[in-house]
Amino acid sequence: QQQVKQSPQSLIVQKGGISIINCAYENTAFDYFPWYQQFPGKGPALLIAIRPDVSEKKEGRFTISFNKSAKQFSLHIMDSQPGDSATYFCAASMDPPGTYKYIFGTGTRLKVLA
């Protein structure tokens, strides 16, 4: 129940394309779902996060879609750029953010081709 399943494991997208990463969770107590971006040798950095009271959140080229009934959420990167090449982790936790431990997905290695 504490797992967060993430797919795909790796993703190759052409520059300008849309990158889509999916996550699914089991624990209905989770109510905070962040996405993190990690470059090699660096710590993760928060990209965008969503709570279950909304079905979609957009920040620039990054959009989270959330399906509460299906217990799934996804990250969409529009107009993908080579600089977006990194590993992306979804996570699940409980509000307020940072108060409770985060359960991370297995990660998706994104490569955007120039």
Added chain:
Amino acid sequence: GAVVSQHPSWVICKSGTSVKIECRSLDFQATTMFWYRQFPKQSLMLMATSNEGSKATYEQGVEKDKFLINHASLTLSTLTVTSAHPEDSSFYICSARGYRGGAGELFFGEGSRLTVL
């Protein structure tokens, strides 16, 4: 904005020695910090939750006598890998709750890469 600093960023040590990694919240106080371990091309695995002024809470399977955590102040938590062995080689990352734009958020340090020879 909130920043979490880790030191050292990388360390190489001989088998059997102990290594201390520091995690500091630079412009905010953190009563709770989290320590993660990450193997190459794998996810972040929570090792323990570090609570200021009290004992750390370790995740199942993490040896508390092997990975000593001390959270002596509101801005500093340390992880000591005792009697390190090659299998302890990993990327260790700490995180702390801070605020950005008025909203709470979990900030991560840059990580510390430990290589045990």
